[in-house]
Amino acid sequence: MKPGSAVRQAGIFGLLVALGAAVLFHGVAAFLGGYPAVARYGGAAWVFLLAWIITMPVLAPLLKNRT
C-alpha cells in the first residue's frame, strides 16, 4: 500500500469514526431529552468535525507504518 492510499484510508476510517461519534452524540442528546433539534444536529456536526480532525492524524501514521 502506498503512503498516499494509507492517508486516503485513514481519511475514510476517520470519517467512519467521526460519524459514529456524531451519531452517538445525537443519540445521547435525544435520550437525555430537552435539547432542541438545532442543538442536537448542530452539536452532532461539531462533534463530527472535531472527531474527524482528532482521528485523522492518529490513524494515518498507524496505517502508514503497516505499509
Place this chain on the structure above:
Amino acid sequence: MAEQETHVADRTLAEIALPVRGMSCASCVATVEGALRGLNGVQEATVNLTAEKAFVTFAPDRVSLAEMERAIHDVGYEVGKEELVLQVSGMSCASCVAAIEGAVGNLPGVASAHVSLTAGTAKVTYYPGAVTPAQIKRTIRDLGYEAAEKLEGAAALDREREARQREIRRQGRWMLVAWPLALLVMLGTFQEVWILPRFVPKLLASPFLLFAITTPIVFGPGWQFFINSYRGLRHGVTDMNLLYATGIGAAYLIAVINTFWPHAGFGGPEATFFEAAALLTAFIILGRYLEALTRGRASEAIRKLMSLQPKIARVVRDGTEVEVPADEVEVDELLLVRPGEQIPVDGVVIDGYSAVDQSMLTGESMPVEKRAGDEVIGGTMNKTGAFKFRATKVGRDTALAQIIKLVEDAQASKAPIQRLADLVAGKFIFWVHVLSLTVFLFWFFLGYGMFFSPETRLMLTPYTLAEVGVFGFALLISVAVLVISCPCAVGMATPSAMMAGTGKAAEHGILFKGADAIENASKLTTIVFDKTGTLTRGEPSVTTVVPAGGWATDQVLRLAAAAEVRSEHPLGEAIVRAARAGGLAVEEPQAFDAIPGHGVEAGLDGRAILLGNRKLMRERAVNISGVVGVAESMEQDGKTVMFMAVDGRPAGLIAVADTLKEHSVEAIGILHRLGLRVAMITGDNRRTAEAIGRQVGIDRVLAEVLPQDKAMEIKGLQIRGQRVAMVGDGVNDAPALAQADVGMAIGSGTDVAKETGHVVLIKDDMRDVVTTIEVAKATMGKVRQNLFWAFFYNTVTIPVAAGLLYPWLRQVVSPEIAAFLMAISSLTVTLNTTLLKRFTPSLRRGSSGAAAAGGLAPVVTVEGGR
C-alpha cells in the same frame, strides 16, 4: 549544503537540505516532517523553522527530489527552487545543447536545464540545498565550454530576503484588507454602546451589512487558512491553520445562521459573531505578519556575513592584471589588492605591505599589519598599502565561506530544549482538539444546565449572551479554546533566541557549531585549557638575560645571536628573534659548529663563543659555579637556561621559555570570578607545567598527560559531576575536545581541532572563552524567558477559555479576545528575543571584572583546588 552520500547497510543514502517556504509555527514543522517521513525511501526528516530548511536523509533510488517537493507542496508549503542563468560560450551546434542539458540535467538537485544556442545561455532550475551554482558551472566547463553567471551576484545575495519580503508584503496586504473592515464590523457590533451612537450610523449595526463586510474578510485574508488546512488533512496532518480555520469558520457560520435564521437557537439576532470572525482573522494575520518580520531579523547575522563575500578579484594572468568574479579565482593564482579594496580570497602575501582591517571576521578593533609571508583572509578590508598575494583557499574553502557554513549549521541545529518544545508544540494541536471536544461535551451536557445564567457576558465587552442556546454557548467556549491554545509562541521561543545568540556570538568572532553547544556552554563548571599554543604562545621566547664576567646584557644577547644565527634550533631562533626585536645587529659568525644535544660554538671577531647546556660547559672546562644558583632558580620557574662562555670564561645566562599569551591571565581571572574551576592539561613535564600554572593562576595542573589520555582526564572530571569545556588548538587536543561537553578550538589552531570542537574562537584571545560563556548564558536565559512566557500564556488562558471561571464570573472569552491574546504571546516572545541584540560582552563594556561579578551570576560555586 551539497548532497552527501553515505552507505548504510549496503544502501546508498543521501542527505539534503531543502529550503521550505511558508512555515509559520512549530506545527508547520511537524506537518512538513510528517509529509516527508511518509514517503517511501525517506529515512529521516528534520525541519528547522527559523532556518526554513528540511534536512532529509533518503535513498535516492527509492524517492526523488521531485516527490519530496510534491509532498511538501501538498501539505501547503513550497520548496524554494532557484534559477541560475549562465552565459555559455563555445557552443556550435544542437549536439552541444543536448550535451549540456544532459550533463546538467543529470546532476542530483537539478530540476530542469534549458540551453539556448542562439542566446548562448543555460537556464537551470535547481534545489539550492542539493547542488550549487559552482557545481553546475564546473559540469559545463568539464564538457569543454565556458560558463559564467549572468550579472546577478547581488540579486543572489538578496534572494532569501526577497522571499521573506514577499511574505511580509503578502500578509501586510491582507492586513490592509482585514483590519479596516474588521474595525468597521466592530463599530457596527457595538454601535449602541457608550458614545458610539453619536458617531456610528445605525445602519452599520445591521446584521446584513455586517455579513456583507465580514464575508470578504473570511474569504479573502482568511481563505489561506482553509486552503492550508485542507491540504494538510489530505495528507493526514493537522496544523495551526486548522485551529484558525475551525475558529474562524465556526464563528462565521454561527453569525450567518443568526443573521438569516435568527430563531434557530444559536443566540438569536443579538448574538451575531461577525466581529469575532472578522477580528479573529485580523489578529491571526497580524501574528503572521509579526512572525515574518521576526524570522527576517533573526537571520540577519547570516546575511551580514554573506554580504562580506567579495564580488570581484584582481588577478594576474599571463602577466596582465584582469578583473574576474571572486568565485572564479583558482588556488595558486596571484592577486593584487589596492588600498581600500576587499581581499577576495584567502592567501599568503608575496610582496608589499599593508594594514588589514579584520574586525568583520575576528572582532579585532585594530588593523593587523601584513607583510610578505603573512596570511590574509578573504572578505577582510585592506586599509593602507597595496600588496600582491597568492591564493591558498578559494570558493567554499575560504575562511569566510567556512564561517558562514558553521553559523548556518548552528542555526539549523536543534538544542535539546528546543526538541522538547517542538515535541510539545507538535502534539499540542492534537490535544487542543481533544480538549476542545471535551469542553464542548461538558458544557453541552452538564455545564449549561448547571451554571448558565442570562447575565452571561463576553469577557471585556458589554456584549450579553442572554438568549444563547445550549449549542451556541458550548460551541463558543469550544472555539475560544481552539483559538487561544495556538502554540505559536512555544514554537518560536527557542529557535528565535538561538538564531539571535549564534549571530551575536559570530559578531564577536565566536562560532557555535550547534545549538546544543550554546546550551552546554551555559551550564559549564570547569574549563580545561591546553597549555602549549593555547595559554602560551607555543614558541619559545627569551625571558631573561643575565650577564656575568663584566659583560653587558646587550653584548651577551648580540654575541649569542651571532652564534645562533645559522642554527635551526627553536631555542637559537628565539635568541635571534629577541636580539632583532631589541634593535641589535645580528652579525654573521666567521665560524660555526652545532654540537647536537649540547649547544653551539662560533667564532666572531676573533672571540670563541660557546653557548649551550651545563654538560657542554663541563666538557669545555668552563667554570660556571658563579651562575649556577641563578640558573637553578630560573629552571624552577620552568625556563630552559643556556650558559654562554666567551674565550673560555663565563659571560652570562640566557633563559628561554614558552611565554603566556597576552590575555591568558586576565581570562583565567574572570573565569574564577564567574565561579568556574580552571584546569590546565599538558604533555609537558610537571615542573614547567606547574610554573606556567602558577603564573596564570590555574586551580589544577594535569601534567605529563599523553595525547590519548587527555580525553580520559576530561572524562574523569565529567564522571565527578563536572560539566567540562576543553580549550585547545592542536591535533593532540582533538580527542579531549570531542569528549568535553563543549570543545572550544582556537581559530589559529589546527584544522583537526577546529573540525572537532563545538565552538571555534576565531581570535587568538583567551578572553573569548569568557565571552562564549556569557553569550551562551544570555541566549539560554532568553530561551527560558521565552518558554516561560509561551507556556505561562497557555497555562493561564486555556482554563479561562474553557470556562473554568464561568460559574463565578458569568463571563466567557470571546474568540476575538482569544485571538488577541494569542497574538500578544507571539509578540512578547518576539520582542523579548529582540532584546538579545542589545547584549554586549562584559569585556566590550570595558569593565570586565565588575561586569563579570555583577552582570552574570556564577555558573556554580565549586570547591577549592585539590
